[in-house]
Amino acid sequence: MKYKIIAISVTIVLALFLLMGCSGSEEATAPEPAAEEAAVPAPDAGEVEEAVVEEQADEEEETEEADTELEEPEEEEAPATPEVKEFRLSGKNYEFSLDEIKVNQGDTVKIVFRSESGSHDWVVDEFDAATERVQADEESSVEFVADKAGTFEFYCSVGDHRTRGMVGKLIVE
Numbered sequence: 269m270k271y272k273i274i275a276i277s278v279t280i281v282l283a284l285f286l287l288m289g290c291s292g293s294e295e296a297t298a299p300e301p302a303a304e305e306a307a308v309p310a311p312d313a314g315e316v317e318e319a320v321v322e323e324q325a326d327e328e329e330e331t332e333e334a335d336t337e338l339e340e341p342e343e344e345e346a347p348a349t350p351e352v353k354e355f356r357l358s359g360k361n362y363e364f365s366l367d368e369i370k371v372n373q374g375d376t377v378k379i380v381f382r383s384e385s386g387s388h389d390w391v392v393d394e395f396d397a398a399t400e401r402v403q404a405d406e407e408s409s410v411e412f413v414a415d416k417a418g419t420f421e422f423y424c425s426v427g428d429h430r431t432r433g434m435v436g437k438l439i440v441e
């Protein structure tokens with residue numbers, strides 16, 4: 269659009285100059301060359317270059333806008349980074365306060381385990397994760413990386429607590 273407007277205005281200015289220049293001598297023949305000039309796009313090299321530069325500037329602006337539009341959703345869709353997920357649970361004869369713990373693969377899992385009464389611990393064989401065995405009102409924690417997906421059983425390894433129901437599921441998605 270800008271190119272066309274500039275080209276048209278340049279032709280009009282040239283036509284006016286020609287009209288003024290010729291009007292003094294030959295009024296009858298003057299309009300003919302002026303009309304020809306108006307029909308042909310402005311031959312002025314300087315003006316054409318300017319118009320081209322402006323067009324390029326427009327294109328650059330457009331691509332910049334397109335780039336920022338593309339970048340924004342990428343930031344929103346950033347992949348989930350591994351996190352430290354902490355769970356506090358307690359145990360008593362013969363159950364845990366949580367029977368299911370859910371994490372994402374790659375997460376660092378921190379278990380803070382406390383005994384409400386009796387001697388207990390919290391163990392998952394598949395991750396070699398185990399707290400200390402604690403007595404009533406004592407606390408012990410363990411941290412491990414859930415580097416494989418699946419459903420694993422956590423349990424209390426004291427006596428026959430596992431078969432008595434001190435078990436739960438660790439779900440790694």
Ligand SMILES: [Cu+2]
Pocket residue numbers: 359360387388389424425426429434
């Ligand atoms: Cu136990």
